[in-house]
Amino acid sequence: MPSTSFPVPSKFPLGPPAAVCGSGETLGPTPPTSGTMKAAEEEHYSYTSSSLSSALPLPTAHTSLPAPCHDLQTSTPGISAVPSANHPSGYGGAVDSGASGYFLSSSNARPNGAPALESPRIEITSYMGLHHGTSQFFHDVEVEDVLPSCKRSPSTATLSLPSMEAYRDPSCLSPASSLSSRSCNSEASSYESNYSYPYASPQTSPWQSPCVSPKTTDPEEGFPRGLGACHLLGSPRHSPSTSPRTSVTEENWLGARGSRPTSPCNKRKYSLNGRQPSCSPHHSPTPSPHGSPRVSVTEDTWLGNSTQYTSSAIVAAINALTTDSSLDLGDGIPVKSRKTALEHSPSVALKVEPAGEDLGTTPPTSDFPPEDFTFQHLRKGAFCEQYLSVPQPPYQWPKPKSLTPASYMSPSLPALDWQLPSHSGPFELRIEVQPKSHHRAHYETEGSRGAVKASAGGHPIVQLHGYLESEPLTLQLFIGTADDRLLRPHAFYQVHRITGKTVSTTSHEAILSNTKVLEIPLLPENNMRATIDCAGILKLRNSDIELRKGETDIGRKNTRVRLVFRVHVPQPNGRTLSLQVASNPIECSQRSAQELPLVEKQSTDSYPVIGGKKMVLSGHNFLQDSKVIFVEKAPDGHHVWEMEAKTDRDLCKPNSLVVEIPPFRNQRITSPVQVSFYVCNGKRKRSQYQHFTYLPANVPIIKTEPTDDYEPALTCGTMSQGLSPLPRPYYSPQLTMLPDPSSCLVAGFASYPQRSTMMSTPPSSSPKLHDLSSAAYTKGIASPGHGHLELQPQAAEAPTIQEVPRPMAVQPGSPKQPPPVLLQPQSSAHPPTTGQQQHQSPKVRRNESPVTGPLSLPEVREDSNHNLAPIPVTIKREPEELDQLYLDDVNEIIRNDLSSTNPHS
DNA sequence: ATCCTGGAAGCATCA
DNA sequence: GATGATGCTTCCAGG
Numbered sequence: 010m011p012s013t014s015f016p017v018p019s020k021f022p023l024g025p026p027a028a029v030c031g032s033g034e035t036l037g038p039t040p041p042t043s044g045t046m047k048a049a050e051e052e053h054y055s056y057t058s059s060s061l062s063s064a065l066p067l068p069t070a071h072t073s074l075p076a077p078c079h080d081l082q083t084s085t086p087g088i089s090a091v092p093s094a095n096h097p098s099g100y101g102g103a104v105d106s107g108a109s110g111y112f113l114s115s116s117n118a119r120p121n122g123a124p125a126l127e128s129p130r131i132e133i134t135s136y137m138g139l140h141h142g143t144s145q146f147f148h149d150v151e152v153e154d155v156l157p158s159c160k161r162s163p164s165t166a167t168l169s170l171p172s173m174e175a176y177r178d179p180s181c182l183s184p185a186s187s188l189s190s191r192s193c194n195s196e197a198s199s200y201e202s203n204y205s206y207p208y209a210s211p212q213t214s215p216w217q218s219p220c221v222s223p224k225t226t227d228p229e230e231g232f233p234r235g236l237g238a239c240h241l242l243g244s245p246r247h248s249p250s251t252s253p254r255t256s257v258t259e260e261n262w263l264g265a266r267g268s269r270p271t272s273p274c275n276k277r278k279y280s281l282n283g284r285q286p287s288c289s290p291h292h293s294p295t296p297s298p299h300g301s302p303r304v305s306v307t308e309d310t311w312l313g314n315s316t317q318y319t320s321s322a323i324v325a326a327i328n329a330l331t332t333d334s335s336l337d338l339g340d341g342i343p344v345k346s347r348k349t350a351l352e353h354s355p356s357v358a359l360k361v362e363p364a365g366e367d368l369g370t371t372p373p374t375s376d377f378p379p380e381d382f383t384f385q386h387l388r389k390g391a392f393c394e395q396y397l398s399v400p401q402p403p404y405q406w407p408k409p410k411s412l413t414p415a416s417y418m419s420p421s422l423p424a425l426d427w428q429l430p431s432h433s434g435p436f437e438l439r440i441e442v443q444p445k446s447h448h449r450a451h452y453e454t455e456g457s458r459g460a461v462k463a464s465a466g467g468h469p470i471v472q473l474h475g476y477l478e479s480e481p482l483t484l485q486l487f488i489g490t491a492d493d494r495l496l497r498p499h500a501f502y503q504v505h506r507i508t509g510k511t512v513s514t515t516s517h518e519a520i521l522s523n524t525k526v527l528e529i530p531l532l533p534e535n536n537m538r539a540t541i542d543c544a545g546i547l548k549l550r551n552s553d554i555e556l557r558k559g560e561t562d563i564g565r566k567n568t569r570v571r572l573v574f575r576v577h578v579p580q581p582n583g584r585t586l587s588l589q590v591a592s593n594p595i596e597c598s599q600r601s602a603q604e605l606p607l608v609e610k611q612s613t614d615s616y617p618v619i620g621g622k623k624m625v626l627s628g629h630n631f632l633q634d635s636k637v638i639f640v641e642k643a644p645d646g647h648h649v650w651e652m653e654a655k656t657d658r659d660l661c662k663p664n665s666l667v668v669e670i671p672p673f674r675n676q677r678i679t680s681p682v683q684v685s686f687y688v689c690n691g692k693r694k695r696s697q698y699q700h701f702t703y704l705p706a707n708v709p710i711i712k713t714e715p716t717d718d719y720e721p722a723l724t725c726g727t728m729s730q731g732l733s734p735l736p737r738p739y740y741s742p743q744l745t746m747l748p749d750p751s752s753c754l755v756a757g758f759a760s761y762p763q764r765s766t767m768m769s770t771p772p773s774s775s776p777k778l779h780d781l782s783s784a785a786y787t788k789g790i791a792s793p794g795h796g797h798l799e800l801q802p803q804a805a806e807a808p809t810i811q812e813v814p815r816p817m818a819v820q821p822g823s824p825k826q827p828p829p830v831l832l833q834p835q836s837s838a839h840p841p842t843t844g845q846q847q848h849q850s851p852k853v854r855r856n857e858s859p860v861t862g863p864l865s866l867p868e869v870r871e872d873s874n875h876n877l878a879p880i881p882v883t884i885k886r887e888p889e890e891l892d893q894l895y896l897d898d899v900n901e902i903i904r905n906d907l908s909s910t911n912p913h914s
Numbered sequence: 915a916t917c918c919t920g921g922a923a924g925c926a927t928c929a
Numbered sequence: 930g931a932t933g934a935t936g937c938t939t940c941c942a943g944g
Contacts, residue, residue, distance in 0.1 A: 449919080454939055459918050509917070551937070565927080565936065599921085600936065692929085693935065 422577055422587060425487060425524050426497035429575065429589035435475035438576050438588040441538070442470035446609050446629060450502055450548035450570075450597035460507040460542050461572065461595065469592065471574050472538035479533050482576055485519075486527040486544055489573035491594035493698070496573060498524035500554050501564040502597060504572075505545035516543040531576060546570065546597055568598035569697065594697070606630045606688035606696040613670070615681065615702035620672035623657075626699075631666040632690050633658045639671055639686040639701065650674045654686065673703040680705065 423429060431438050444461045451458040463469050471484060488502040503525040506518050516529045527544055531537045551564025572592040577585045593609065596602045610627040626637070641650040652674070657667040666688065673682065685698035 451918095452938060456917060456919090458920095507917095511917090548938085568936095598936080604935095 425521055428495055429587050431588055431590040433586055436578055436588060437474040438574060438590045439472055439474060440590055440592050441472050443593050444469040444572055444595055446607055447596045447602035448546055449599045450546040452548050457507060457545050460545050468540050468542040470540050473531055473576050476537050482531045484529045484531045484539050485575040487524050487573050488546060489571045489591055491569035491571045496591055499570050500560055500562050501549050501567060502570045503547045505547040507543045507545045512543045514540055514543045568601050569594045569596055605694055606635055606690050608688055608696050608699050611699055615704050616670050618673035618676045618678060618703045618706050620670040622670045624668050624670050626666040626668060629664060631661055631663055633661045635666055636689045637668040637686055638689055639684055641684040676706055678705050
């Protein structure tokens with residue numbers, strides 16, 4: 010039906026606006042990391058990075074945070090800070106004041122009147138009100154205005170130049186990028202880039218996100234987000250790019266698609282060709298994308314607002330950044346890309362938009378097909394580094410998207426890259442029916458490939474348990490990553506709203522920080538249960554995305570995603586409780602889906618070091634020749650031990666594989682050791698890493714069992730949490746930690762999250778909730794403000810906050826980056842894992858599970874499992890009382906020690 | 915006519 | 930540097 014807006018009440022929290030900067034992408038690591046990562050990814054996707062990160066982690070964390078945000082920062086120097094600023098407000102620091110941003114209310118008072126929170130939490134507040142009224146917050150508000158509902162507002166607002174900060178350095182550009190050169194256009198790219206931003210400032214957002222799709226589906230969309238604010242500037246790329254997509258919005262896209270046919274070009278020539286033309290210049294319309302990203306803000310919306318935003322300062326900044334449009338374009342872009350681009354559009358020039366930015370500004374484009382513009386410009390341009398710079402013109406985004414009414418972003422809402430718990434107190438957001446493990450995503454140039462389906466037929470189902478109010482809420486859905494890093498919006502995939510007679514679920518699109526978010530009503534009359542039959546997955550060209558300035562991830566072989574669901578539950582105290590759950594990983598590549606082995610479930614998560622037990626793996630593409638390799642990774646990602654497990658060929662089926670757990674290299678471990686294993690069908694055909702935990706020999710097997718139990722659950726569980734069976738393990742620990750959700754408030758700290766991180770994050774999993782509110786946000790937000798600094802602090806804070814949520818915190822966003830905190834823990838035990846696991850979180854909830862938790866560090870385990878940890882080492886235990894943080898730290902230390910010791914010993 | 919899909923071509927990149 | 934294996938993106942065609 011009507012997708013249009015559903016009613017989301019203003020209240021809904023939709024908007025996550027939080028924009029936080031943190032996108033993560035940037036994150037940290039950026040430089041190094043990125044490099045690494047990529048590499049890693051390619052190979053395994055490994056998590057190496059993670060590992061690495063882990064190392065960093067801590068620090069990182071902060072860093073990360075920042076990074077996330079802006080990544081830009083990374084490259085860009087100063088920037089970072091800036092952004093933060095924006096956010097900041099939102100975030101913690103801001104909290105109070107600034108925070109407002111986040112909290113909408115806060116400043117204004119929250120709905121409740123409660124003061125804002127200081128902490129980080131985010132409040133949700135109603136968007137509307139908040140936003141607008143409040144406007145206090147920055148621009149966001151403004152934006153909102155523009156937008157219909159956008160939530161964002163508040164928080165974001167700011168615009169602050171931060172954006173500038175935002176910039177990403179050209180350097181940043183996706184390094185990786187290279188890959189795809191081809192694409193030229195792709196608006197898409199634009200979109201993404203931003204992620205980070207999101208938080209950043211909502212305010213910003215406008216810009217950024219704006220682009221986003223708006224159109225897409227509905228106009229409504231609104232893009233809320235605050236999107237990108239952060240970066241706006243900084244991110245130019247993002248924005249720009251982002252925008253592009255966004256901007257593009259569906260329409261654009263559509264247009265483009267229409268073009269798709271474009272193809273005329275013929276395949277590859279691709280797009281370029283085809284598109285180029287269009288692109289060229291401007292097209293602004295779509296183009297926006299390129300345009301400066303920042304600017305971009307979306308079209309209309311932004312436009313309108315933009316003005317506001319734009320403060321002159323901003324504008325100026327932008328301009329500064331930008332250069333010529335043409336130039337800009339070019340700059341950033343990787344050579345390869347450019348080539349194409351160039352070729353295509355030479356002309357392109359990117360006109361771009363001049364800085365105009367504000368949307369409005371440029372008008373021109375509109376005419377053109379969006380797509381074209383954007384990228385082409387970019388490309389053409391040359392490369393220039395700037396590309397992001399963006400300044401581009403403004404895009405125009407022609408269309409303005411409509412804003413959707415609904416969309417709101419609430420300012421306060423947590424950024425999309427924040428890790429949130431799946432349950433808190435009486436509330437629990439669960440994926441009752443998991444999506445199929447494979448879903449071929451469609452390119453912009455293709456028609457829709459339909460909605461994601463459930464493996465048993467039908468569609469995924471999500472339900473919020475524990476909510477007894479009569480007011481409907483809004484369920485948000487976006488495409489998240491499935492690697493071992495923290496969960497964050499996927500740069501190369503966007504959710505695509507499916508409509509038609511076959512779709513029974515009302516939905517509407519919104520864009521947050523370059524990330525398309527599908528908003529689906531959760532109605533009390535339906536028991537707060539929603540069938541997700543309206544969500545498809547759109548693949549953005551790697552080249553487009555990689556060109557973004559801030560983007561550090563590479564698209565090649567990065568084809569796994571997770572559906573991430575969020576719901577923001579208004580609390581009596583005026584705050585909003587944000588819960589999030591991620592689905593099991595979904596392989597979106599045609600080829601990968603046909604060839605890569607995929608482990609969906611494993612019958613056992615842990616077993617004594619003696620091994621010998623048969624473990625049944627369920628999944629896809631298993632061959633008689635499939636090998637199962639167990640690996641122990643050092644904190645730095647290096648393989649300390651590798652062992653091929655025996656498989657039973659006779660029992661091998663395409664969907665199941667029986668493997669004998671090999672004995673661990675060290676039969677004398679005193680505490681559980683987490684390792685990973687993967688299924689290999691050939692040189693480059695290996696599954697993601699799955700987690701497995703070796704238990705001390707003396708440990709009664711019994712223990713194991715528990716684990717199993719959990720596991721099953723997990724697995725089975727698919728349901729709810731989406732955890733994957735495997736993953737869980739990792740999380741478990743986390744889970745454990747979390748005590749209760751309820752608290753929420755605080756954000757937790759990073760630490761936990763971290764773990765998650767390690768794990769993967771399952772962010773979704775994240776167990777606990779946290780309140781988004783402030784705390785959490787904080788992080789994200791932080792970025793805004795100070796960019797890094799804050800972030801870090803956050804990180805620090807996090808812990809605090811965390812308390813409950815722990816899980817959440819992390820996020821930092823940066824995808825890349827690992828979360829700071831997490832890392833540590835991880836390190837101890839396992840290396841990173843791969844993505845899938847992540848999900849798991851769900852299970853987490855209970856601390857109990859500890860056992861399960863593979864990863865968990867010793868600590869966790871300990872508690873949980875006493876058995877396991879027999880050894881002295883136990884040390885960790887320390888004080889349960891201690892803060893988790895503290896514990897975490899301690900644990901890490903211990904682990905490190907142990908690792909050095911134990912293992913070998 | 916459109917939406918979905920599955921399959922595969924063509925080209926780029928990786929090993 | 931050459932070559933085959935892989936991966937990405939675009940087309941095509943059928944339901």
